[in-house]
Amino acid sequence: MLKRIACIAFCSVLLAHASARAGDPLSEAQQVISDQLSALVARDATKAYALASPDIRAKFPDENRFVDMVRKYYGPLSTSSRYAFGRSKLLTDGETVLQEVTISARDGKDWTAVYELKHQQDGSYKINGVRMLSKSTSTGI
Template identity: 55%
Template sequence: MSARFVFVILTLLLLPVSAAKAEDPVADAQAVIAAQISALVGNDAETAYSYASPGIRSLYPNKDQFLQMVRKSYQPVYAASSYAFGRSTLIGGGEVVLQEVMISAKEGKDWTAIYEVRLMDDGSYKVNGVRMIRNTVSQGI
């Protein structure tokens, strides 16, 4: 079997997998956010840190510094009792996903977190930042 033939077969086999990753950037971003929140609530610094983008990792070069920052600046996420995904916006066809997450913190206060999730060169999504907004007025149902 020639090397060229093997390359063509491997390319064809891997093509659908790559395409599937890019089919639903919102679902991929939401899966990353859910996994990171789960890790944070479980106090699993290593797993939570694994979902941080290289830019965030450069600011917090190890999992302990990262977890300390989250505890201090993002307590509602760290101690989320429940959350739900809201609206999302795609930028650049899915290179960046802005995802709204409504959070009920353990102290009973409601927050909205706006996650910026970026597509990495390897096809994975990583959390590149979170903006917290305190919900002070009920929006009704």
């Protein structure tokens, strides 16, 4: 009987993991990026911080420090007036998503941001890093 319960529990975990991965990773990643950009522009530190990966949150254990870092080193993200998604790439069967985003900052300068998102155990994607390029033409990822 104990083996049967253990088998049912194990199968339930596998099914939950499979259904969490059933969505479109690129669409999910783009939604996370959109949500974080909106939160940064709205100065909603709690929401922006919640969309960062556990690795990033470990480096910045306070949402205010996180947002200060974003404003200091990734300013165009917190002042974006417009953005558009470019190319994307799935790595390791969707465990990692690379997504190119062209951002128009309020000062009129265009930037390319390459986001790295990691798939989490709960099925969500979280932002694990951003590389900023001060040009708007796509150079590949």
